[in-house]
Amino acid sequence: MKILCVSDQIDPLVYSTKAKERFSDIDAILCAGDLPSEYIDFIVSTLNKPTYFIFGNHNLSEFGLYHKIKHRGGAHPTLNGMSSYDLSGSHGADYIGFKSARDKRLMIKTKGGKMRPLLIAGASGSMRYNGALNQYTDFQMMMKLISLIPAMLTNKILYGKALDIFLTHASPRHVHDREDPCHKGFECFNWFIRTFAPTFLVHGHIHLYDMNEQRVTKIETKNGTTTVVNAYSYTLIELTGD
Template identity: 70%
Template structure:
């Protein structure tokens, strides 16, 4: 299975008339945040592949359609007040994965001596809180959001023998690809999460890559942490 991962920047190789041919062998698309909805729509329309997305800390005009909550006190006035459409599951052709555990039966992951299982994905939107803006969380807030995923992850372990294949986030784990400025620090609880649940990949955005020598992939135990900035392609064994 070939997976196209995008985040943070509109890449001219993706946003082009040649994208359909260039990425014709892609099976799945992951959007790791801070992307305009019309860009995601273009990718979905052009490549016609299953697409999952989460929100970052920018490009949040559609956030209110997926999270029925008011902004925190002092938050920036970027909140979308019209929430009449409720929780959309497939706006602009993509499926929201934020703070969910998803079982995708379209993809079959082989298991030695057993029937293949579905692809297992979880997601977490947002960045560390740095100016009390929308879709920003303290480490404690994010930790409790991750705890809400645990029952489903335990079910996956019992039912399929593994917790998770892909953890899709915007921010990175603390001290893995992150920066020391207040906006770009990673979440400590993401380190706990990958140690406990051992996804094959943690795919994140948020950290821009201006130097091609900056590492994009880091191995942490059984998990490969991947910075999806602009775009990158992953491979996952499937049938």
């Protein structure tokens, strides 16, 4: 299963009239945050493949339509007077922030030869650095990850695996992250990797100004191997059977 991963930057090779031919062999698309909704629209309408997205710490004009926002007095400026409602399939893409899904459109062959759905979960946002929207302390993010535990355990019982792909905006702490307050990764993501061993953790947020910088790191745990991939601009990953 070949997957196109994008984040943080509109890439001219993706935002192109030749995108359909260039990416004709992909099976799915992951959008790891900080992308305009119009760009996601274009990708979905052009490539017409199952697409999942999360929010980063920028381009949050529609964040309030997916999450309740605490604010002081009046409507939050991101809402433009609109009420919250279910937009889980808007832009032709599925929002996976702080959620999990079993996608039967994308089937994986197990070692026993049976087919099972792709198992995916996501976490929006970055480390808290100025108190703005969709920023979290490590403790706050940990609380959100705890809400995913029942689904992970159910997946393990039903399919023998907790998760195939964990889609995040920020990276795990000390894996591809930076030392400035904005770009530090979440330590709780490392706990999540150690506990549930997703095959891939795909993140954004860390810009690659030199495209030779490391964007792929393998993490070995007692529960398995997780490949951490920085989706900045765009990259491709391949998910094989169990």
